[in-house]
Each structure stands twice: as C-alpha cells, then as structure tokens.
Amino acid sequence: MKTALIQFTAGEDPEANLKTVRRMVRDAAEAGATFILTPEVSNILSVSRRHQQAVLHHEADDPFLSAIQADAAALDVWLLIGSLALKTGDADGRFANRSFLITPEGKIAARYDKIHMFDVEIDETESYRESAAYRPGGKAVVADTPFGKLGMTICYDMRFPHLYRKLAKAGATIITTPAAFSPVTGKAHWESLLRARAIENGVFVLAPAQCGQNGPTRATHGHSLVVSPWGEVLADGGDTPGITMVDLDLADVGRSRRRVPSLDHDREIEGP
Secondary structure, three states: OEEEEEEEOOOOOHHHHHHHHHHHHHHHHHOOOOEEEOOOOOOOOOOOHHHHHHHOOEHHHOHHHHHHHHHHHHHOOEEEEEEEEEEOOOOOOOEEEEEEEEOOOOOEEEEEEOOOOOEEEOOOOOEEEHHHHEOOOOOOEEEEEOOEEEEEOOHHHHHOHHHHHHHHHOOEEEEEOOEOOOHHHHHHHHHHHHHHHHHHHOOEEEEOEEEEEEEOOEEEEOOOEEEOOOOOEEEEOOOOOEEEEEEOOOOHHHHHHHHOOHHHOOOOOOOO
16 A cells, blocks of 8 residues: 655644645655645644634635545545644634544545643753643544554653554554644654554554644754554655655555454553
C-alpha cells in the first residue's frame, strides 16, 4: 500500500493552510499514494484562543473538512486528516482536537477526539496548557478499512502505551499518530516513543507531523515517521515541508507478531 505523509508548517490562517494541504494531497495522489495523511491541527496552529474563536467552525460547517472530503472523492484515495481544531457545544467554549478518516467516496469513516491533553512545563520559557483551549475525548477508536483495522491517536497520546495496547488488542494493525510536536521533546523523545509503540504492539505507526516556525512563539519538530511493526524507521520526513512516501508491506504485521507474540502474553497483575 503506497502511503504518503504530508508535513508542512501550519499558521493562523485556515484558508492558507487549506490551500497548502490540498496542493500536497493532490501531489501525493498523483505520485501514486492511495492513503494520504496530514498532521495534527492541519487547519490552524495558533496560541490565541480569541483568534481561534473568531476563525474556527463546528464540524457540520467546517470548510476545511468539506474540501478535503471532496478531494478524497475526486482523487479516489483514503485520507486521514490528522486533526482539525473545531468549535464544540461545550459551555466553557473549549474546542475539539478531532481526527477524521475519509473514504475514497468522501465519507467520514471514523472520527477520534484526542484523549490526552498536553499540559506540561518543559522549562522556564516553554510551557503548554492544551486543556485550557481543548476538551479531551474519552473514546478509543478503531476503524475498518480494506487494508486492515486502523487505530487513531493524536500526538501526546503516544506517551500512554495502554491506549495503543487497547487499539492493538481490538485488532488494529496500523496506528496513526499525527502530531505538532515540541522541538525540545521531539529531539529527546519523538522517535523513541513511536518505535516503542510499534514494537510493543506489532503495528505500523504512521506519524505525519508539523514542522518549522508556526508563529512568533511556536515551532514544531517535524520528522514525520513511518515505523514498521519490528520497530524499523522506514521513512523520516526531516525538518522541512514535504511529502514522505512509503510502500507498506502489510504482511509485516503478521510476521512480526509471529516472531514475538507479546499481544498473546499479557497477564493480569495483582497489586501493588
């Protein structure tokens, strides 16, 4: 299965971001990709909640989502919108960070709201409080596709191995991890965490990422990764915008799980 991971630098203008993504999706499809993935918050990366409130939409009338659905149908491809920032009906006004799997007919096959919020203090000058602007989801999602069951996660979720285990136990052979990762934690942890999640569960991990300087006070790590079920990095998108293409051999999942069948070896543990 020829797969394409889109890596770009989203800014504060959803219309400009949409133009970039649509062009790159078309380029990936013309290069032969049948499954195309975009990064987390593909429609906007902004630190201003007021600005987000002014330019974001609810899912039902989001122009980014409808345009990508139309493109998936026109290009006859499966397409994962890594995630969109969307308005919700929440009384406190918090947004959703929602991933969408789109069919070649342009239909929404599955949607997933990011469960784990990135509330961290990396150092004296860099901190994040994602839960102030986004409300967490509460449901793990596995979607059926012609190329196998696909588990959906987003960015910070990768630090919670029990979620990936749950997805693998539910039959996922591919797990998507779109991201807008911090450069500091990216340099230290990005590859290690993704390889660990792939190895532990015998799954392909597909991680399209944002890169570069997204605004005056926000930058992202890049290095979109495709990791095999054996933990091999099959492709690395580097730190600049571009399309990373990989032809996946889906039989690798079965081969890896036969060699080390750890999914069958889980034990109930008492204590502490």
